[in-house]
Each structure stands twice: as C-alpha cells, then as structure tokens.
Ligand SMILES: Nc1ncnc2c1ncn2[C@@H]1O[C@H](COP(=O)(O)OP(=O)(O)OP(=O)(O)O)[C@@H](O)[C@H]1O
C-alpha cells in the first residue's frame with residue numbers, strides 16, 4: 001500500500017508509487033522554498049482521493065496561514081469546509097512557560113510540549129478519520145529540547161504516535177544549511193524518507209531544486225530536479241536534469 005503524494009511530478013520520482021503507507025517523511029527545505037505549500041497540496045490530493053488529512057501548524061495560527069496561501073488556489077478552504085482536512089493550531093506550543101501546571105502537578109515544558117502535541121494530533125486524526133498528517137514545522141517542537149538525546153526521543157515519540165494511527169505523515173523541517181553539500185541534520189537519520197526543497201545558483205539566478213534524498217522501501221530517483229511554484233502550487237519536473 002502506498003500513499004500518492006499528489007504534488008505534480010513527485011510520485012514519478014517515487015517509482016511511480018508514492019510513499020509507503022504509514023511512513024514518516026521529512027520535508028526539509030530552505031526558507032520560502034514551499035514547504036507549507038507542499039504539505040497543503042499533499043492533503044488536498046488526499047481529500048480528493050478519499051483520504052482525509054490533518055494539518056498541524058506549529059508556527060502560524062491557521063487562519064493567517066489559510067489567508068496567505070489562498071491566492072495560490074490550492075483548494076484547501078473547500079476541503080476544510082467539507083471536513084476532509086482538519087486544521088490544528090498548535091502554535092501556542094512555542095510560548096510554553098518553563099513549568100506547566102497539569103492538574104495538581106507541575107511538569108517541565110519538555111515533557112509537556114511533545115505530550116500536548118501528540119494529544120491534539122491523535123484527537124484530530126480520530127475526528128476526521130485521517131490517513132494523512134502534516135506537521136509544520138517540527139523545528140518549533142525540537143527547540144524546546146537542548147539535549148540531542150531529548151530531541152531524538154521527542155521526535156521518535158511523535159512519529160510512533162502518527163504511525164500507530166496508520167497515517168502517512170509529512171514532518172516539515174527547516175533546513176539549517178541549504179547548500180547541496182551540506183551536513184545532515186539529525187532528523188534525516190530517524191525518518192523513513194526525506195524530501196528536500198532548496199535552490200542553487202545557476203549562472204546569475206537561483207533555480208528551485210527538489211530531490212528525494214531517501215525513501216525506505218522505494219527504488220527512488222535521488223537526482224535533483226527543478227521545480228516551480230505558481231498558481232495551483234508546486235510542480236516538479238522529473239525528466240529535467242539540473243546539471
Ligand atoms: N502566486 C505565486 N506564484 C509564484 N510563487 C509564489 C506564489 N505565491 C507564493 N509563492 C512563493 O511561495 C513561497 C512561499 O511558500 P511557502 O509558504 O509554502 O514556503 P515555506 O517553505 O513554507 O516558507 P517558510 O520557510 O516561511 O515557512 C514564497 O516564498 C513565494 O516565493
């Protein structure tokens with residue numbers, strides 16, 4: 001069983017199949033590279049195919065997000081109105097105080113951040129019967145943890161929760177170094193697949209570049225391919241080479 005991404009050109013790079021169902025896939029991208037657009041397109045494609053979705057926003061409140069992406073005409077609003085996509089505003093997580101009172105006991109922000117997020121995600125998955133989840137961006141969750149070990153555990157806990165719900169999940173992450181010869185980020189090793197959205201200087205101008213860095217269980221094309229963002233969203237050109 002596979003989950004078709006539904007962003008033009010992407011499934012062709014995934015052996016024509018898509019993402020193995022239940023996988024947790026990182027969407028790693030530079031600022032403004034289209035990570036949010038990609039996630040929304042994935043959910044709208046699902047809604048059209050009878051696979052409902054949950055979008056969890058960790059940075060922006062969901063109303064502002066819908067306003068800013070509306071001009072692209074992705075069709076998110078209609079799918080939300082039809083209850084095929086649930087929008088979860090988890091942005092208050094970034095404002096958590098160091099200690100949180102839960103019932104009679106005080107717990108640290110670290111424990112609270114991931115537990116709260118898992119609760120709201122699993123609740124929303126049940127509510128719409130979701131098969132697809134987008135969490136955008138996990139970078140906002142991860143900053144609550146100063147130790148490498150804690151960060152990994154938080155992310156693994158979150159991934160285990162979405163996998164238990166039988167959802168195929170895109171975890172959006174900010175790319176700390178957008179060059180093609182960059183150092184890997186810890187998230188890339190843990191997840192089942194990595195999709196990269198970045199840009200390269202070709203001559204005097206930038207070209208947007210998409211690549212499937214890894215996808216467990218799929219004989220994927222791992223070459224960089226150009227993509228564009230325009231009305232309707234992202235389109236990757238799987239037969240065009242970059243170099
Ligand atoms: N109508 C449009 N036509 C072409 N490009 C557009 C259009 N609308 C938005 N864009 C491009 O899409 C980008 C924003 O996409 P998006 O918000 O999905 O990126 P992001 O990677 O999530 O950004 P951030 O790092 O801020 O979260 C803008 O930087 C802009 O270049």
Ligand SMILES: [Mg+2]
Nearest residue numbers: 035036037136
């Ligand atoms: Mg974004």
